[in-house]
Amino acid sequence: MTPVLEVRDLSYRLPGAGDRHLVTALSFSVAPGETLVLLGRSGSGKTTTLKLINRLLEPTSGEVRLQGEATATLEPYRLRRRIGYVIQEIGLFPHFTVAQNVGLVPRLEGWPPDRIAGRVRELLALVGLDPDEFAERSPRALSGGQRQRVGVARALAADPALLLLDEPFGALDPITRVELQREFRALEGRLGKGMVFVTHDVREGLLLGTRLGLMHEGRLAFLGTAEEFRRSNDPQVKQFMEAA
Amino acid sequence: MNLLRFYGDHAREAFGLLGQHLVLVGASTLLAVLIGVPLGVLLTRRPAWRGPVLGLANVFQTIPSLALFGFLIPLPFLGGIGARTAIVALVVYALLPIVRNTYVGISGVDPAVREAGRGMGMTDGQLLTMVEIPLGLGVIFAGVRVATVVGVGTATIAAAIGAGGLGVYIFRGVSTVDDTLILAGALPAAILALIADGLLGLIERRLAR
Numbered sequence: 001m002t003p004v005l006e007v008r009d010l011s012y013r014l015p016g017a018g019d020r021h022l023v024t025a026l027s028f029s030v031a032p033g034e035t036l037v038l039l040g041r042s043g044s045g046k047t048t049t050l051k052l053i054n055r056l057l058e059p060t061s062g063e064v065r066l067q068g069e070a071t072a073t074l075e076p077y078r079l080r081r082r083i084g085y086v087i088q089e090i091g092l093f094p095h096f097t098v099a100q101n102v103g104l105v106p107r108l109e110g111w112p113p114d115r116i117a118g119r120v121r122e123l124l125a126l127v128g129l130d131p132d133e134f135a136e137r138s139p140r141a142l143s144g145g146q147r148q149r150v151g152v153a154r155a156l157a158a159d160p161a162l163l164l165l166d167e168p169f170g171a172l173d174p175i176t177r178v179e180l181q182r183e184f185r186a187l188e189g190r191l192g193k194g195m196v197f198v199t200h201d202v203r204e205g206l207l208l209g210t211r212l213g214l215m216h217e218g219r220l221a222f223l224g225t226a227e228e229f230r231r232s233n234d235p236q237v238k239q240f241m242e243a244a
Numbered sequence: 245m246n247l248l249r250f251y252g253d254h255a256r257e258a259f260g261l262l263g264q265h266l267v268l269v270g271a272s273t274l275l276a277v278l279i280g281v282p283l284g285v286l287l288t289r290r291p292a293w294r295g296p297v298l299g300l301a302n303v304f305q306t307i308p309s310l311a312l313f314g315f316l317i318p319l320p321f322l323g324g325i326g327a328r329t330a331i332v333a334l335v336v337y338a339l340l341p342i343v344r345n346t347y348v349g350i351s352g353v354d355p356a357v358r359e360a361g362r363g364m365g366m367t368d369g370q371l372l373t374m375v376e377i378p379l380g381l382g383v384i385f386a387g388v389r390v391a392t393v394v395g396v397g398t399a400t401i402a403a404a405i406g407a408g409g410l411g412v413y414i415f416r417g418v419s420t421v422d423d424t425l426i427l428a429g430a431l432p433a434a435i436l437a438l439i440a441d442g443l444l445g446l447i448e449r450r451l452a453r
Contacts, residue, residue, distance in 0.1 A: 054363060056359070056362060056363060077365045077366065077367050078365065079365075080362070080363060080364060080365035081364070081365030085360070085363035085364060087356060087359060087360060087363070089354075089355075089356030089359075090356065090360070091354065091356035091357045091358075091359055091360030091361070092357070092360070093357060093360075093361070093374075093375060094354075094357070094379070095378050095379060104364060105364050105365060108364075108365060108366065108370065151360075154364070155364075
């Protein structure tokens with residue numbers, strides 16, 4: 001089976017400013033139905049890695065393949081429409097309704113309006129929001145947890161093969177966070193998509209990840225299953241497990 | 245009382261000057277929007293140009309209006325005597341608030357919203373027309389409002405270079421030391437500025453999100 005995502009020898013240096021390597025020689029792949037969790041401290045290069053995958057940043061060297069296709073050969077905006085992207089700050093469009101937010105990528109892709117409307121209802125139900133109640137609301141009239149539900153629905157709209165999630169539950173209160181983590185775990189199985197999930201919360205990583213990668217100073221210090229992660233003798237991993 | 249009698253006697257002339265005034269302000273503001281909004285958008289895409297462009301617009305702003313009208317007269321194409329020259333000068337004054345507010349309005353859009361838009365595959369043009377301009381519209385329009393209100397006042401000086409408008413009465417009044425004449429020009433100009441401010445403020449509040 002072709003991996004959804006293959007990353008080979010990926011590096012990113014900050015253009016200009018000296019020779020600062022933010023990401024160095026990363027290699028990993030993500031199969032359909034698999035969630036790779038990237039753990040690491042702030043500044044370890046997790047977010048940068050996500051942005052190199054959807055080309056919000058351009059890799060200095062190395063290769064990224066989406067469903068076997070080299071991303072460097074695609075128009076960045078076309079590439080991004082095939083990848084769901086969820087960020088901690090959510091970034092819902094405040095002047096759009098919930099339905100318009102969720103239907104954005106289908107609209108950019110020129111889907112007919114009735115197909116978009118159907119898809120929006122389906123997705124809102126999927127993330128646990130009653131379409132009749134929420135579709136026409138403004139994002140301003142939602143709680144933090146509801147907003148991130150919309151954020152996830154929006155990322156899934158055009159049925160992307162790959163989902164990139166950057167600390168999606170990081171800004172939520174603890175109770176809401178646990179609730180969303182549990183639901184997200186159930187969703188992972190149903191969706192069968194490839195996912196790269198960035199977090200600094202080890203518990204979250206162990207709960208949601210099929211595999212875990214630990215980033216340290218721009219490199220993958222460890223990559224393995226949750227079980228391997230727990231048992232690892234790698235000093236970086238141990239430090240992280242102890243902190244949890 | 246004298247003023248009312250004056251308007252009674254010169255109704256046609258007064259309405260003519262008012263019309264000229266409206267054309268001067270309307271045409272110059274419209275042109276300034278057509279130039280200033282794209283320029284402001286450009287500055288958000290080329291941050292290095294922001295300093296020089298806003299600086300230059302600032303410098304223009306400091307030139308006394310009577311002097312600017314005078315400077316323009318000898319210029320080919322843009323200059324000469326009459327309404328065209330006046331409109332050029334008024335555009336120069338209107339540019340700064342419009343360019344600056346366009347820049348500020350668009351840069352003020354929540355970075356997370358911009359990142360989400362780009363991350364979901366909006367092209368730069370789509371990001372601009374679907375997200376940045378709609379969200380910045382209130383601030384952009386505030387710049388247009390300031391430009392218009394200032395323009396109503398500055399346009400009175402256009403009479404000095406034969407462009408007409410309500411300034412004609414003011415200059416005539418000043419040179420003949422006739423308070424009624426000065427008021428006949430100044431009062432409607434002031435009322436016009438207030439009306440423009442009120443109306444545009446109303447629209448601005450509806451646009452602000």
